[in-house]
Amino acid sequence: MPYRMIYDYTKIVLEKVSIDPTLFRKELRKANKNLLPYEIEQLRIWLEHFTEGRPELKQHLSIVN
Numbered sequence: 001m002p003y004r005m006i007y008d009y010t011k012i013v014l015e016k017v018s019i020d021p022t023l024f025r026k027e028l029r030k031a032n033k034n035l036l037p038y039e040i041e042q043l044r045i046w047l048e049h050f051t052e053g054r055p056e057l058k059q060h061l062s063i064v065n
Contacts, residue, residue: 007039011046021056028063040064 010031017023031043044064051058 004036004039006034007042010035010043014047014050018050018054018057021060024057025060025063028060032064 010027013027014024014031017027032040035043044061047061047064051061
């Protein structure tokens, strides 16, 4: 699998906007459009861990499922 920096950038952006669930949802939608299928799967796994204990964010994970 080729390495793409957009995946890392997406994680950084999601971490930064995680204080606002609306922005988080918006960035998840962008990620869903811009990432390759295997990157979306990696992001989904990362998000499962990142959103533990954050129900206001976890509710938006259906965007990448």
